[in-house]
Amino acid sequence: MQDPHKEFLLKLQNTFRVEAEDHLQSILSNIVVLEQGVDGAQRDYVERILRTLHTLKGAARAVNSTELEHLCHALEDVFSALRTLDRTLTSEQFDLLHQGGGLARQLLVEPSGRVRNQVAALGVRLNHLSKEISEAEKPEILATETNNDTGTADSVHAAALPDISDTVDVAKTDVIRVQGRNLDAIRHQAEALLSVELALQHHITELLELADDMSDRQDELQVAESVSRKPGARMRSTHANKDMTGGAVKIGGDDGQFEFRCRQLATALGRTRRHFVGIRDKLMEATLETAMVPSSSALEQLPGLVRNLARASGKEVVLDIEGGSIQIDRRILNIVREALIHLVTNAVDHGIEPRERRLANGKSAAGKIRVAVAQIDSNRIAVAVSDDGGGIDVDAIVAAALKSGNVNQEQVTGLSERQKLQLVLHVGISTSVEVTPVSGRGVGLAVVAEKAASIGGGLRIDTTVGSGCSFELLLPVRLATVRGLVLRTKGTRFVFPLFGVEAVRALRVGDIRTVENRETLLFGGRVVPAIRLANLLGLHRADSAQSNGEGVAVVAHTDGNTFALLVDEVLFEQEVLPKSLGKQLRRVRCITGAAQLGDGSLVPILALKDIAKRGLEAGNDAPPTQRDPASTATVRRLLVVEDSITSRLLLKHILESAGYAVETAIDGLQALSKLRQEDFDAVVSDIEMPHLDGLALTERIRANPKTEDLPVILVTSLQSSQEKERGLRAGADAYVVKGSFDQDNLLKTIRRLI
Template sequence: MTDEQFQQKLRGIFTEEAREHLAQIDVGLVALEQAGEAQRGALLERVLKVLHTLKGAARTVDELELERLCHALEGVLAAVRDTGVHATAEQFDLLHKAAAGARQVVDSPGPRSRKVAGMLAAQADAVARALPAQADAAPAAPDFTPDVAPDVGPDPEPADSDGVTGDGGGERIRVDRRCIDSIRAHAEALLPVELKLRHHVDELRALAGVIAARRREGPAEGADDGARIELACTRLAASLEHTGKELHGVRGRLFDAALETALVPSAAALNELPALVRNLARGHGKEVRLDMRGVDVDIDRRVLGIVREALIHLVTNAVDHGIETPAQRSAAGKDPVGRIAIAVTQRDARMVSVRVDDDGAGIDTEAVARAAAGHAGLTDADVAQMSEQQRLQLALRAGVSTRAEVTPVSGRGMGLSIVADKVEASGGQIVVATTPGAGSSFELLLPVGVASLRALVVEVAGARYAVPLAGLEAVRSETQADIRTVEGRETVLAGARVLPLVRLAALFGTAQPGQEQGSGVVIVAQAAGQAFGMLVDAIVAEQDLLPKSFGPLLRRVRWFSGAAQLGDGTLAPVLALEDVAARGLAGGAAAPEAPAPAAGPRRVLVVEDSVTSRLLLKHILEGAGCSVDTAVDGLDALSRLRAGRYDAVVSDVEMPNMDGLALTAGIRANPATAELPVILVTSLQTPEQREAGLRAGADAYFTKGSFDQDRLLATVRRVAGMEAP
């Protein structure tokens, strides 16, 4: 290994170690600010130890400004310890800024971040020098001990030179994540091999049966050869079956070991939240206390990433929307200090629960319904028929926000929809509850690991699909289910409940002419806060599958979250129950019949607030043989879509009144336009902005900076069903 390679490896180890230390520092600073006099000494010593360790690590990789910043922070906390004075909120602001500056040096080392670290170190030195005078001038502060001691996790362990740390119950070794991912990938790859082996066993047995039938029907000569072949095939099938059982056991043990290696404490996702809540509350003029439980629950690192992102959005939503100001809380007879509680619990061997509760004002379901009606194209009649839980689920839709103004924190209605998308993609569920004036709760039910999926393989119009078993309640034949039409909608009678029914063949556009309407099997499922039925042709099997995403080129495929390989080598799309439930929520349980192809030129609606861009797009599309109408913003577009039928929509994103993302969400939420192709053409071109457009339901995304007329026309022809000239 060359010196340069060694330095790169050392830098990678330092980065991982420094991030862990900084997370502990963030938690420790928040706990120290909220702690009573009796607890401050232990908390100070704990944070000082972590700072000292980080300072030494910075020195080993020549991060001198980071070393100086850690030393300055040590000086501030040492002065607090020695003088007995409690730092002011403004001084804690500086400490948090310094921790953020240190994180910037770790994540993005460079002259700019190091300069910021040096400036913060100088400010911290000034605070350390001022604290003794502050102690002499300040009167003794009354002792205050919180009801619950802040949970800041275990004391940091000093790392040995080889990366091994002692935890009292065994050795913890720092492992390159690429090695873990490689082990896990090999373990996961055994599942389709096992499924293929089972399939070959069935084929051999079928072959033995065919040979036996021919021997019984054929001439007497050759009977002995046939008997020997039959016996050999039977023995081979038995041997393969035995090998398959062994493979199943080995795969299970290997996968369990790999999964255990990849498990990390949930504290890795929780430790950054206290500083986030504290800073958000300070910025909003609010007082919020965060309680966390379950920091030692182990979760798959891939699931932990989902938990981390979801918790950031949920606590941001709780501070910004839920918790009231101290004056409002006092007027309502509440404690001026709001409370957010996060609890991570192990539900069973396969599922973990992440629950976020707040004691704020709760969710105004009427305001949510009004916002959804304005942005998602729901009518007053649709909203009136919804239950309270269904209205709560509307808050999880993209573009739905009760905030009248857009702030740097919220107002675009994207945070909760991102949470819902992430949870759905992991095979989990989200449950929302609220009590007016008393608060709200969000519970995420997530798999401990996201590698394998227990699924029901079903057949619909000759094709096979995988339905996640976690979201299913019951399976019954259509005669038992008692399908009926109520107020023009198909429903299924499941026990004492009348549930909306979705015919998957009609939903996917694969219904075969002449197929008997009442035949099949009804699956009762639960997703997006409601129960519903799905009609399929047959149940094929129940088995473990290895789902895979569609990849970056197909970020969003309506109705499906991925695909899995079956035993015969074919791919089965994995049904996204949230998509199916959201469609039933929008009204109309059965899929509308596919419209007949329009005769003549395809009609395209161009939505653009810029006159120049609007005329340019109209000119390009009319030159390609399209009939083009135009709209000046999203609201104008929805009005035109209600009045006429179009084959595609080409829209800008940034527009007044209603932007392109909200327009796309509204189109997808309306059953009449749910399948209408939408193409976004915009100046927004960051990966996050493109992902937001595709997440909203767009079929394609073009940026004006790299605009390609031929690509746009090719895309319009494809999505609108036009023949290329």
């Protein structure tokens, strides 16, 4: 049995670590501001630091953290001496204070013997510093006391300051600490209620459909009865009625009551659902509000980061921060915190020039970095990081992108200046001439863009050479449900988030045109590149209604690029709850998560940015249906499997006339022998053949790792739906019926597959 006393001490230690981390972050942030110089407010910041140190020292004493208690006491001596000093400390003296904060953190995380020794040594140096400050200020204090009969000037100044500790205590009376995992558990349960709501709506729809079926059935029975009453038709109609109902004819009665009861129940369920939705919305709102935290918790670490980076690089940097009171979802705040570290590091290391270069260009010696968090509307925030440095050299970005292999010269030629600037967000692209300990590998900005895209946000870049640049993150305030379009293509459903959608448009014959060897759509006076979702995701196994004249185009935009996503149909618009794919599927191409629909099925959520990136970067190749195999450098090789010599020669002639190299086999066994010896781009086979038919051949092809992805087209006289289903179940990619044989259809099918 666990000792209750030890359990309490463990809980107390955990509480202390959280509290101490908050206090240390506040102390370090105020030290940075103090170092930057605050006209007339030095005493204010010193008082804040002293109060926090005193609180931290008392908490450390309560949990027997002796080393931390002594370190806080040594720091208190320094700031007590600094309280009446008219001048600021040197950079080297401030280094000691920052070192004290860093060692205090290490005592919280890993209080090893080495860390304790470092704390003891630093304590001695801090004692020397406090004595040095005290000796320096004595003459000034005596002079002040001599010239002031009613009291010291310090006492008057201190009295005029607000009592910060009282203000903080009042603000904290309505605040409690909740462990993050407990808050997440409550949020997950509240979000899960959306699935219950969707299931309710699905059951209501099923009830109404059942009522409609009963109504149709009654109408049919009434028609049958009216026919049976006509002379000469009674015997035949009565027999039909018995066939329809499986027994004696009943019109109205139980069926009518059952229909009425179904509609009554659907109406009652509808009222219950609306009441449930109202409660769920309020619960979700309260849960999300609980998870909101001020953005200052992500901003307060930046002053120390900028100071350390500037000191390491020998630069002078002034940091300006705004918007610390903006409330953000705790999960989004973690992304903001990580993004700001990358962006600020990039600004100091790449953006701000060295002092000598700035002065030569007529700038101030100290570079300026501004971080601002602003509320755009109720659902979005903007996090901007700007600097007055040298800006971004677009030509250098293009050169780095070409060198890395992310793009080729032909692709670069067609890019606008803004699109060229966006290349800096690709992994491996950096304009730095050398790799430093903090940057130069071309990873930081790519991480920022990917993180923003993962929650439905985006990153915008603006730059002016010689004047600086700015990065603006556009992010949602909260992470919860999203509205999306439920699409279907090649028999598979997907959810496409609405935040990037401009329009949805039904396609007509001739809407999709080939421009510069790429499929495009004319939309709003613009030529928009088209991306076929089925081709992008490799969905080639199911029949599809989409062609050049059918289907739906979803026009969307991201990162300054507009495109048309071509799908078979848009089913409906619905609110969904995104769920991650889990640790095992950390990165799936073009998929960002999954959502549960009302019928209980899980549907993938499309990643807007990934779709655009991969679809547009696929090059300006013509779609598969537009290629002419005779014009390609390598002639495609086909294997025709047909036991009828007439059909075999006909297929061979058609395919060779289209520019293919054709080999033939008289049955499945011979085809397998040739597949083992030679490579082919596709197989065109009959189904009914001796020894090994087309279905068995297809199964053997799919079972062999060497040929499992080889396209197989079945050409047969069997045109029943059951036979077609057997062929597709065996693994065939397409099914062409001889009775309605059209050589253009066959060629189009082959071109689509290879």
